[in-house]
Each structure stands twice: as structure tokens, then as C-alpha cells.
Amino acid sequence: MKAVQIYLLLHVVFSAIVLVNTFNPFKKFKDQWEKFFTPSESCDSEWISFNAEGFKVDLESKLFGQHIASLVILKAVNGFMRDDNPKKPLVLSLHGPSGTGKNxxxxxxxxxxxxxxxxxxFVHVLNSELHFPLQSQFETYKTxxxxxxxxxxxxxxxxMFIFDEMDQMHPGLIDSIKPYLGYHSNLDGVSYRKAIFIFLSNAGGESITQTALDFWKAGRDREEIKLNDLETVLSSSVFNSNNGLWHSGLITNNLVDFFVPFLPLEYRHVVQCVMAEMKAKGLHPDQNMADKVAKDLLYFPxxxxxxxxxxxxxxxxxxxxYI
Known part of the structure; x- marks a missing residue:
């Protein structure tokens, strides 16, 4: 009897799926099948498990022209994920020009x-312009x-919480998340110590670019740029500017674990990006095509x-x- 019931249930499911997928039956049928039979995501090791070696490989093979960011982020994430009992959430603040790899x-x-x-x-992306566009609604957004x-x-x-355009957020709104980033065992019965907060910002991009340009003019390779070469300029441009992050308590309370600079990309890095994009799309990487795409972009100075x-x-x- 149970076999008959299962058969009837599957028959009803398949019939319903077919009926509602008139225009593109195979794709929609596949999507509905996966949605119906795929187990729901849960907060356990089956769904959340850090692949340290895979992360290292990805940073080395997919993130181009960012030797400083790659090293800092690798150490930061590895260290945090290895700790079964972290003292606070991991808070990363990524800074640099647009299109350099922060997202x-x-x-x-x-x-x-x-x-x-x-x-x-369990991954939540919040964009300043999209989610918090009106200054007049600050108190509502905060709550x-x-x-x-x-x-x-x-x-x-x-x-994980990713805040895009963090430098455009109202300082008071940034301050509203300050309690969740600190060294608290719990707040109102909730522990935030295993959460990850990532802030994305263009703030400091001009200063980072100028440093990279200075190295280039001096005939020095960009790989010679060290983190301490950028810490001072990043500090002066980000921490002493009018952007929301500086005016928030996140800075004065030392709640950001790592400020990570992203360098501007050169022609060769753009070519690498195009080659990687073709590979990701299932196409055979074509050097000539990648060169054509890269040459079509604008460069400075x-x-x-x-x-x-x-x-x-x-x-x-x-x-x-160019395809």
C-alpha cells in the first residue's frame, strides 16, 4: 500500500510540474524537481565547512594583481576558521578602487x-544605496x-554579512552594529563570535593608486609594495576623511580586525581576468581575444x-x- 501511495504522490508532483511549465518544460521541470527534493539548508557541518586548501588555491589562481590582499585575507580567514572558540567576530574592511576584486x-x-x-x-549582502537610501529614514534603518x-x-x-559601499553609510547606522562586533560572550542570549562581517569601500582608493603609481614611476615592481607602504596612506585617507566609517565608533573602538588594501590593476591583470571569465563560461581561453578586450578599456595616466x-x-x- 505504501508503494502505491508513493507512486501516486510522485505522479501528482510530476503532473503538476509538467502542467505549469508549458514554455520551457525541461529547464523548469529540472528546477522544480531540485527545489522539491533538495534538502533545506541547515546550520551544520554538512552545509558549512571551510575548505582551507581550496581557498588558498582560489586566491592564488583567481585573484589577480593583489598580492597584499591575498596574503592578509588568507591568514585572517584561516586563523578565524581554525578557532573553535573565537573571542569576537571576524571583521574585514576591504579598501581600493572599483573593479579590483573586493566583491x-x-x-x-x-x-x-x-x-x-x-x-x-546564511550569507547576507547589504548595499548602502539599495537598502539605506534615505537619510530621513535613519532610525527605521537602524532598527x-x-x-x-x-x-x-x-x-x-x-x-556572514557583507556591507557594500560601506563608506556611503550614515555613521550612526554603522555605529548601530558596533555591539555585535565586540568581545562579548553574548548579547541578550545571542553569541556573535562566529559571525563574519565584511565591509567593502572605495575609500582610500586614490591614495592606494598613488602609491602604486609612485612605485611604477620609480621603476619598482608592484610586488615590492608591502602592507606597511600602504598603512600610512590608507590611514590618512580613510581615517581622517568624511566617510561614514571614520566617524563611526568602529575605528575608535578597534573593532575592525584587518584593513585590506586593493591595488589598481594593470593591463596584464585585465587580460588574466578575461581569460578566467572565458574559462568560467566554459569557453576555451583565447589570448588574442583577451588582448582585444583588455585594449578596449580605458587606462590612466x-x-x-x-x-x-x-x-x-x-x-x-x-x-x-568579441565572441
Whole structure:
């Protein structure tokens, strides 16, 4: 009798799926099948498990032109994920020009911690312009943001929060998350120590670029640039500017664990990005095509064309023009 019931249930499911997928039956059928039979994501080792070696390989093979960021982030994430009882959440603040890999690194981190990567229900992306556009709604946003963080960490202590355009956020809104980043065993019965907070910002990009340009003018290789070469300029441009992060208590209370600089990308790095994009799309990497795409971008200074104005940000759409 049970076999008959199972057969009837499957018959009903398949029939319903077929009926609602008139225009593209195979794809929609496949999507509905996976949705129906795939187990729901849960906050355990089956769905959350850090792949340290895979993360190292990804940083070395997929993140181009960022030797400083790669090293700092690798050590930071590895150290945090190895600690079964961290004293506080991991807080990373990524700084640099647009298109240099800040968002990309966030995706790499998520991909090597969560089975579903950025699609995980435990990864939360908040964009200043999208989620907090109105200054007049500051108090409402503050309450909503605090509740969102509390609810999601209550649901899974290993949650990740990515704040895009952090430098555009209202200082008071940034301050509203300060309690969750500190050395607290718990707040109102909730522990935030295993959560990860990643702040993405263009603040400091001009100073970082100028340092890279100075090295180039001096005939020095960019790989000679060390973290301490950028700490001073990053400090003066980010910490002494009018951006929201500086005016928040996150700085004065030393709640950010690592400030990570991202360098501007050169022509050769753009070519690498195009080659990687073709490979990711299942295409055979074509050096000639990659060169054509890279040459189509704008570079600065105009006289020397050293760095890409947009980094690798637009190559995903541009390379289609050459296929």
C-alpha cells in the first residue's frame, strides 16, 4: 500500500510540474524537481565547512594583481576558521578602487565556507544605496538592521554579512552594529563570535593608486609594495576623511580586525581576468581575444596607460562583443 501511495504522490508532483511549465518544460521541470527534493539548508557541518586548501588555491589562481590582499585575507580567514572558540567576530574592511576584486574576494570566502556559496541563506549582502537610501529614514534603518543581524545570527551563529559601499553609510547606522562586533560572550542570549562581517569601500582608493603609481614611476615592481607602504596612506585617507566609517565608533573602538588594501590593476591583470571569465563560461581561453578586450578599456595616466580605470569590473559584458 505504501508503494502505491508513493507512486501516486510522485505522479501528482510530476503532473503538476509538467502542467505549469508549458514554455520551457525541461529547464523548469529540472528546477522544480531540485527545489522539491533538495534538502533545506541547515546550520551544520554538512552545509558549512571551510575548505582551507581550496581557498588558498582560489586566491592564488583567481585573484589577480593583489598580492597584499591575498596574503592578509588568507591568514585572517584561516586563523578565524581554525578557532573553535573565537573571542569576537571576524571583521574585514576591504579598501581600493572599483573593479579590483573586493566583491570577488567576498564571493571566494563565501564559496569556501558555505556549500551554497553566495546563494546560502546564511550569507547576507547589504548595499548602502539599495537598502539605506534615505537619510530621513535613519532610525527605521537602524532598527531594521539590528533586528536583521540578531535574527540571522540567532538562526545561524556562522552567518556572514557583507556591507557594500560601506563608506556611503550614515555613521550612526554603522555605529548601530558596533555591539555585535565586540568581545562579548553574548548579547541578550545571542553569541556573535562566529559571525563574519565584511565591509567593502572605495575609500582610500586614490591614495592606494598613488602609491602604486609612485612605485611604477620609480621603476619598482608592484610586488615590492608591502602592507606597511600602504598603512600610512590608507590611514590618512580613510581615517581622517568624511566617510561614514571614520566617524563611526568602529575605528575608535578597534573593532575592525584587518584593513585590506586593493591595488589598481594593470593591463596584464585585465587580460588574466578575461581569460578566467572565458574559462568560467566554459569557453576555451583565447589570448588574442583577451588582448582585444583588455585594449578596449580605458587606462590612466593618459600618457602612460598604466592602470585600468574600471579594473576588471566591465569585462563580463565586454568580452561578449568579441565572441
Amino acid at each position: 570577488f574576494v567576498s564571493k571566494l570566502i563565501a564559496a569556501k565556507i558555505y556549500k551554497k556559496g553566495m546563494d546560502s541563506s 531594521q538592521l539590528q533586528q536583521r543581524i540578531k535574527d540571522n545570527v540567532t538562526n545561524c551563529e556562522c552567518s 593618459r600618457s602612460d596607460k598604466v592602470f585600468s580605470v574600471s579594473g576588471c569590473k566591465t569585462i563580463c559584458t565586454r568580452y561578449h562583443n
